[in-house]
Amino acid sequence: MAIAQHLPPDLVALFADAVTRLEGRFASDPGRLADENQDVEVRRWLDVDGPLEWAGPGITADEWFFITTLYGEMNLAGQRTHIRALFPRFVAAANRDIRNMTPELVADWKLRSRWMKGRLCRMATVLRQRGMSMTEYVEHLRELERHATPANPMPALDAIIADHQATGWKTLSVFVRDCVGGNSFAIDSRVEKELVLHALSNNERTLVSLSLKLERNPRRVARMFYWAGGE
Numbered sequence: 001m002a003i004a005q006h007l008p009p010d011l012v013a014l015f016a017d018a019v020t021r022l023e024g025r026f027a028s029d030p031g032r033l034a035d036e037n038q039d040v041e042v043r044r045w046l047d048v049d050g051p052l053e054w055a056g057p058g059i060t061a062d063e064w065f066f067i068t069t070l071y072g073e074m075n076l077a078g079q080r081t082h083i084r085a086l087f088p089r090f091v092a093a094a095n096r097d098i099r100n101m102t103p104e105l106v107a108d109w110k111l112r113s114r115w116m117k118g119r120l121c122r123m124a125t126v127l128r129q130r131g132m133s134m135t136e137y138v139e140h141l142r143e144l145e146r147h148a149t150p151a152n153p154m155p156a157l158d159a160i161i162a163d164h165q166a167t168g169w170k171t172l173s174v175f176v177r178d179c180v181g182g183n184s185f186a187i188d189s190r191v192e193k194e195l196v197l198h199a200l201s202n203n204e205r206t207l208v209s210l211s212l213k214l215e216r217n218p219r220r221v222a223r224m225f226y227w228a229g230g231e
Contacts, residue, residue, distance in 0.1 A: 007206075007213055015210040018198035022224040033223045038178045042067070046080055052087050055096050061134040062098045064179035066090050068171050069120055072113045076230070082112055098134045099127045119164065119171070126163050138180055145182040153208050156182030173204065177219045183208050185222040190229030 031037050039058040046052055046067070055063065070083045089109065094100040101124040106117045127137060141156040148155050157176045161169045173186035185207040187195075195202050211218035 007209060011201075011206075012210060012213055014198065015200060015207075016214055018200060019211075019214060019216060019221055019224070022221075022228055025228060026224055032227065033220045035178075035181055035217070035219055042178070045076075046083060046087075048080070049084065052084065053091050059179075060096065061138040061179060062096050063090075065098055065123060065134060065175055066120070068175040068178065069116055069123075070111070071171050071174060072111075072116060074112065078112075086111070099124050115168070119166075122164050141176065141180045141182060145180065148183055150209070150212065153212060154183045154205065156180050157184045177222060181219070183212070183218045185211070185218050186226070188226070190227075191222070191225045192229070194225045194229040 026033060032041060042059060043051075043054065059067075067083050067087070070086060071079050072082065074082060086109065090096060093105055098120065101120040103117070103121055106120065109117065111117055123134075127134060130137075132140070141159060144159050145156040152158075154176075157169070157173060160166075160172050160176060164172065166172060170186050170188055173184040176182040176184040177186055185191075185204045187202050187204055187207075192202055195207075201207070207222070208218045211221045
């Protein structure tokens with residue numbers, strides 16, 4: 001069972017100061033940080049060279065899992081190029097359905113990180129074994145998240161990490177943040193750069209707990225650190 005973290009007052013104060021400074025920086029552009037705007041923000045980013053063949057006006061759970069898995073260890077331009085190159089194959093070969101992802105289907109796909117094929121196929125296996133669609137799986141994670149407590153602040157993220165037996169989960173954290181709407185604080189090089197600037201730990205659970213301690217939305221705070229780290 002998870003145990004509520006003890007948050008030293010000086011760490012809380014340090015984090016509060018960082019959040020206050022970042023809130024000042026992003027006060028003129030709150031829409032970029034809002035949970036409800038992430039479909040629009042991500043589609044705007046990916047469709048800059050022409051719209052992808054999305055299933056509808058938003059982003060489906062299957063599409064979210066596919067594109068967040070392909071974020072990988074690249075800069076923004078590299079991520080967009082990678083996703084745009086592979087998304088048409090996801091549509092044509094997998095019918096936009098993560099359950100159709102198999103080792104045979106993706107055998108000749110040129111993904112930029114070796115673990116990506118395994119991540120996509122593992123998700124497909126989990127869904128098929130449970131007789132669930134990706135949408136139903138997301139609802140399952142949201143139901144878990146409704147029972148979040150100070151002692152167990154990230155139940156949705158913990159569950160998907162366990163389902164994937166993942167030792168690295170940055171893209172799972174992004175998926176939980178932007179699709180599921182669960183507590184997470186995805187840490188990549190941009191976020192880490194900003195954390196170092198404020199002398200803060202890069203422990204995701206601690207950062208979520210600190211956000212909740214300040215009565216802030218951890219997803220919104222995480223996005224501030226992300227965008228600040230690249231400015």
